[in-house]
Amino acid sequence: MSGRTPSLTPPDDATAPVRHPDAPPAGELLGAHYAHCFGCGDAQPHGLQLQARAAEGVAITAEFTVKPEHQGAPGLAHGGVLATALDETLGSLNWLLRAIAVTGRLETDFVRPVPVDTVLYLEAEVTAVAGRKIYSTAVGRIGGPEGEIAVRADALFIEVKVDHFIDNGRPEEINAAMSDPDQRRRARAFEVNP
Numbered sequence: 001m002s003g004r005t006p007s008l009t010p011p012d013d014a015t016a017p018v019r020h021p022d023a024p025p026a027g028e029l030l031g032a033h034y035a036h037c038f039g040c041g042d043a044q045p046h047g048l049q050l051q052a053r054a055a056e057g058v059a060i061t062a063e064f065t066v067k068p069e070h071q072g073a074p075g076l077a078h079g080g081v082l083a084t085a086l087d088e089t090l091g092s093l094n095w096l097l098r099a100i101a102v103t104g105r106l107e108t109d110f111v112r113p114v115p116v117d118t119v120l121y122l123e124a125e126v127t128a129v130a131g132r133k134i135y136s137t138a139v140g141r142i143g144g145p146e147g148e149i150a151v152r153a154d155a156l157f158i159e160v161k162v163d164h165f166i167d168n169g170r171p172e173e174i175n176a177a178m179s180d181p182d183q184r185r186r187a188r189a190f191e192v193n194p
């Protein structure tokens with residue numbers, strides 16, 4: 001039973017999301033936005049290494065396999081890890097809007113336990129935009145892409161400038177990212193100058 005908080009309901013003046021003309025085509029794998037990201041980075045051996053793919057509209061699909069390192073209770077995924085999978089999938093919607101946005105609010109329903117070795121099939125879409133506020137929703141299914149819903153979330157992302165990361169991130173990682181040509185290329189996809 002989901003009891004969504006008022007701040008996750010778009011205001012009356014919200015508009016439908018617009019897919020950016022240069023968004024990756026439906027079916028394209030997005031790749032990691034940052035190699036050290038706990039959600040999607042391939043330089044994080046215990047991370048989720050979630051793989052997201054552009055879908056039609058302003059929507060994403062993603063898959064994540066629960067590893068033994070992701071346990072909470074014996075043999076079951078930790079709820080925080082599942083929330084991370086939802087957060088990462090919802091965050092990947094940024095690629096389709098070509099906006100830089102961070103999670104302001106993430107409300108998660110844990111509907112079924114998710115055992116280790118399970119593939120979680122995620123779908124997320126932007127439902128509305130109001131100024132800097134981006135409203136989105138996601139589900140995670142088990143047993144196949146059409147399987148039972150195990151987790152779901154509603155989220156509010158807030159659009160930020162790239163300075164959000166430069167001003168707040170630890171200088172060591174910020175400097176490394178800014179001197180990495182691959183990272184600069186990914187930042188350019190959002191038409192910003194790191």
Ligand SMILES: CCCCCCCCCC(=O)SCCNC(=O)CCNC(=O)[C@H](O)C(C)(C)COP(=O)(O)OP(=O)(O)OC[C@H]1O[C@@H](n2cnc3c(N)ncnc32)[C@H](O)[C@@H]1OP(=O)(O)O
Nearest residue numbers: 007033087088091092094095102103104105133156158160
């Ligand atoms: C391709 C890239 C893929 C990226 C994938 C990333 C996946 C992972 C995503 C994440 O996990 S991001 C990391 C977790 N999030 C953060 O670290 C964000 C920490 N929070 C902040 O930095 C600031 O609170 C934030 C930037 C979100 C907002 O601060 P601001 O000063 O910029 O905005 P402000 O407080 O003026 O709020 C702007 C609007 O949003 C609303 N708002 C902000 N935070 C809210 C909140 N938490 N709940 C509800 N509403 C919120 C706020 O009420 C207001 O509404 P109105 O315009 O109608 O007045």
